[in-house]
Amino acid sequence: MTFLIMSKIEQTMKSLYLLEENARQKLWINQIHPLSKLLICISYIYIVVSFPKYAFFPLLTMCCYPLITMTLARISLKSCLHQIRTLLLLV
DSSP states (O other): OHHHHHHHHHHHHHHHHHHHHHHTSOOGGGGSOHHHHHHHHHHHHHHHHHSOTTOHHHHHHTTHHHHHHHHHTTOOHHHHHHHTHHHHHHO
16 A cells, blocks of 8 residues: 555656756746746637537637647657546537
């Protein structure tokens, strides 16, 4: 039991370390103020939620923002999907 708990703690610490390493990279997207990133994300969520329920193609075009952001921040799609796997079950 304690081995399982320790492995989860180690996995969480490794995940936090990788996030810190990504934040330390000298990319221009990391130099943007966090408040402006937060406001952009909130407005993006508001725009996506404002679309009708069955508007598939407009929502498909809205996938460009996360993909471009991940590319600019050099975040792999595999690691991103691994991090949000529990949310994908709910979607």
